[in-house]
Amino acid sequence: MRRAIRLTADPPRRTSPNPYVGCVVLDADGRFAGEGHHRGAGHPHAEVEALAAAGGRAAGGTAVVTLEPCAHRGRTGPCTEALSAAGVSRVVFAVEDPTRDASGGAERLAAGGVEVVGGLHREEAERHNEFWLTSVRRERPFVTWKFAGTIDGRSAAADGSSRWITAAQARRDAHALRAVHDAVLVGGGTLRADNPHLGLRHGVVGEPPLRVVLDSAGRIKPGARVLDGSAPTLVVVSDRAGEPRGLGAAAGTLAVPSTEDGLDLAALSERLFARGVRSVLLEGGARLAAGFLAGGLVDRVVAYLAPMFLGGAGLPVVTDIGVASMAEAARMRVEEVRQLGPDLRVVMQPEPRDLDACLRTHSA
Numbered sequence: 132m133r134r135a136i137r138l139t140a141d142p143p144r145r146t147s148p149n150p151y152v153g154c155v156v157l158d159a160d161g162r163f164a165g166e167g168h169h170r171g172a173g174h175p176h177a178e179v180e181a182l183a184a185a186g187g188r189a190a191g192g193t194a195v196v197t198l199e200p201c202a203h204r205g206r207t208g209p210c211t212e213a214l215s216a217a218g219v220s221r222v223v224f225a226v227e228d229p230t231r232d233a234s235g236g237a238e239r240l241a242a243g244g245v246e247v248v249g250g251l252h253r254e255e256a257e258r259h260n261e262f263w264l265t266s267v268r269r270e271r272p273f274v275t276w277k278f279a280g281t282i283d284g285r286s287a288a289a290d291g292s293s294r295w296i297t298a299a300q301a302r303r304d305a306h307a308l309r310a311v312h313d314a315v316l317v318g319g320g321t322l323r324a325d326n327p328h329l330g331l332r333h334g335v336v337g338e339p340p341l342r343v344v345l346d347s348a349g350r351i352k353p354g355a356r357v358l359d360g361s362a363p364t365l366v367v368v369s370d371r372a373g374e375p376r377g378l379g380a381a382a383g384t385l386a387v388p389s390t391e392d393g394l395d396l397a398a399l400s401e402r403l404f405a406r407g408v409r410s411v412l413l414e415g416g417a418r419l420a421a422g423f424l425a426g427g428l429v430d431r432v433v434a435y436l437a438p439m440f441l442g443g444a445g446l447p448v449v450t451d452i453g454v455a456s457m458a459e460a461a462r463m464r465v466e467e468v469r470q471l472g473p474d475l476r477v478v479m480q481p482e483p484r485d486l487d488a489c490l491r492t493h494s495a
């Protein structure tokens with residue numbers, strides 16, 4: 132199973148809207164016979180690749196797979212059928228498939244006389260596939276909120292300038308973070324203040340993520356750097372605004388409903404999910420981060436903290452999230468702390484208890 136998991140992680144690649152899946156097939160004597168992994172929508176599933184590599188040696192053998200084999204016909208046929216047709220007598224998988232369409236594979240296999248074991252190295256397999264698993268369970272993308280802050284919690288100076296708070300190592304790391312997400316998202320304030328590019332630089336290679344910018348009134352300037360055509364871009368407008376002009380082929384537009392706080396972020400998340408986006412890197416700014424955090428839409432926080440003070444006149448890393456007392460604080464659990472050059476990188480996960488409190492505050 133560890134080998135099957137490793138197949139999905141090295142090198143990291145995007146399979147969205149599909150999961151990472153790895154599979155190793157052993158012959159009837161328990162010897163390695165073949166392996167495969169899923170390379171993305173339209174490509175064969177991991178089981179099918181591994182069975183093809185194993186050939187006749189799969190008969191009477193064991194398939195070890197990181198996700199419960201699918202029982203449905205999507206772009207490719209059901210893996211349960213492929214496994215049965217190959218004469219596999221045992222299937223060991225790590226994580227149950229949570230999707231309505233594809234689940235039920237374990238029962239189907241067992242009904243056909245195959246011995247099925249679920250849950251082997253479940254935690255490790257969950258971690259490797261957490262963007263996809265979280266997003267299909269919540270029917271919205273996994274959201275990583277990344278910010279660069281000073282040690283006193285400022286994301287920009289009083290004049291709005293924020294280049295640069297963190298040094299080269301942390302900025303390179305942030306670009307690597309972009310490379311593993313399906314989309315990178317910023318608010319209209321950041322779009323106008325920074326004119327960000329949001330592509331992959333600093334020597335980070337890979338397929339660039341979809342660039343998503345919130346621009347309720349459709350005021351984006353045709354010369355904006357996100358419209359340079361180097362990666363796909365989506366401009367999100369209010370469904371009460373007209374189509375932004377002058378975008379040409381440089382960007383698509385998505386109209387979403389508005390609330391009194393701006394665009395409806397839950398609706399936006401659902402629409403992005405429906406378009407196949409399974410992970411979003413939220414890069415700010417402070418107002419948009421507040422909307423996501425208060426809405427319980429943040430799954431991980433990556434804080435790059437620079438050893439400098441900007442004082443109270445600077446902009447905060449996040450604006451009002453409706454917290455009035457300590458009891459309501461949006462508490463985090465620290466997953467990792469690392470020093471990158473002169474800066475610190477702190478990776479955190481919202482405590483579920485406080486996520487609920489945030490949701491209550493938000494809906495009150």
Ligand SMILES: NC(=O)C1=CN([C@@H]2O[C@H](COP(=O)(O)OP(=O)(O)OC[C@H]3O[C@@H](n4cnc5c(N)ncnc54)[C@H](OP(=O)(O)O)[C@@H]3O)[C@@H](O)[C@H]2O)C=CC1
Binds near residue numbers: 287324345394416
């Ligand atoms: N250090 C760091 O990591 C970062 C710093 N920054 C800095 O932050 C500043 C910009 O931050 P800020 O002014 O807070 O702006 P934001 O980037 O947070 O954008 C806020 C804008 O996004 C749009 N928006 C649409 N719907 C919502 C919603 N539901 N909730 C919140 N916003 C919504 C609105 O613009 P519209 O009406 O046009 O839709 C709103 O004015 C800049 O100075 C920039 O340099 C920015 C990013 C990261």
Ligand SMILES: Nc1c(N[C@@H]2O[C@H](COP(=O)(O)O)[C@@H](O)[C@H]2O)[nH]c(=O)[nH]c1=O
Binds near residue numbers: 321
């Ligand atoms: N200031 C700041 C960051 N700012 C973020 O980077 C965006 C600019 O992206 P790009 O135009 O692609 O370089 C900017 O709009 C904001 O979201 N990031 C960091 O790692 N460290 C920093 O000090």
